Amino acid sequence: MEPVFRYRLATRLARKLRAQGHPLPLPALGEALGLRGPVEPVLKPLLDGRFFLAEGVGLWEWRYPFPHPGESLVFLDLETTGLAPGLHEVIELALVRLEGNRRVAFQSLVRPEHPPSPFIQRLTGIRAEELEGAPCLEEVLERAYPLLQGATLVLHNAPFDLGFLRPALEAMGWRLEGPVVDSIPLARRAMRGLKRYGLDALSQVLELPQRREHRALDDVERTLAVVYEVYYMLTSGSPRPLRDLGR
Known part of the structure; x- marks a missing residue:
């Protein structure tokens, strides 16, 4: 099969x-x-x-919960004007923090210095005029950063998001102190033999609803849904923190 x-x-x-x-x-x-x-x-x-x-x-x-007792998880995603940190900019940030039974969601558009291309506007559904009144990245990070504290950060294709997030935080004098888990290697270990491990491909395998636009909060929810399934595939009755699985 x-x-x-x-x-x-x-x-x-x-x-x-x-x-x-x-x-x-x-x-x-x-x-x-x-x-x-x-x-x-x-x-x-x-x-x-x-x-x-x-x-x-x-x-x-x-029989056992997700997240593992005592571990806080933050699922985060960025939408950007392109693929190159330093050249392109963040236009949306979203996250969901899970801590026991507590769930906190955060989402904000981000005003870039240069408007996104027509391609990015079509891809995300975020129009340039919507971004004109949005807060700058520093303001958004000031609100989001406290939610990252004391948590394991979970990203789909972590190097991409970290390439934008880490320099922006460091420019403000802040650092990501907690562990980082990339959901792609976890999915590769849990579901061997697939040809693709992008978020759309995994959404199809796990029969998640199709998305029409790339939006940060929707991608956060998709990543969370994927990691939930993968967590139980990999723990298989032996619960442990997600940060340990991500090593």
Whole structure:
């Protein structure tokens, strides 16, 4: 079975179990996929680290939480006018901080010195006139920086965002002190054999809603959804902090 198809089917099993809220026997899960005949040879190979198999099939997320107790996570994403830090600029910053049962979201447009190209405006849906009244990057970071304190920072393709974020913080006399986890290597370890590990590709594999525009908060939510699945795939009943998985 192709890896993409296998992980899609496994995710449908997880979604079915979440909807039920309790373990189900293999035949009931087979019905959820529309399978006929013996289902065990088909379903058992789909049970990745998210699942436990006892009298029925259940989810490890029911037995231990995400994030790991005592670890705060900040999922962050930037939209920019291009790919080159120092040449291009940030036009949007968004983050979600998870700390126990507490969730804090932050999002802001950022006023660049030069307006984004028509291509970037089409890609993001952010119009140049919207940015004219937005705060500058320093103002946005003043509000966002406290939310980064004491947390593991989670980014999809971390070198890109850090290339913009670190110099901007250092120019203000601040540093990123906490661990940084890149969700791409985690996804590669959890879902081996895929051809692509970009956010759109992983969203398709995990059957997340399609996006029409690249916006920072939407990408944060997608990264969070991907990492949630990947976390349980990799911990497989042995919970530990995400920062340890990212090493």
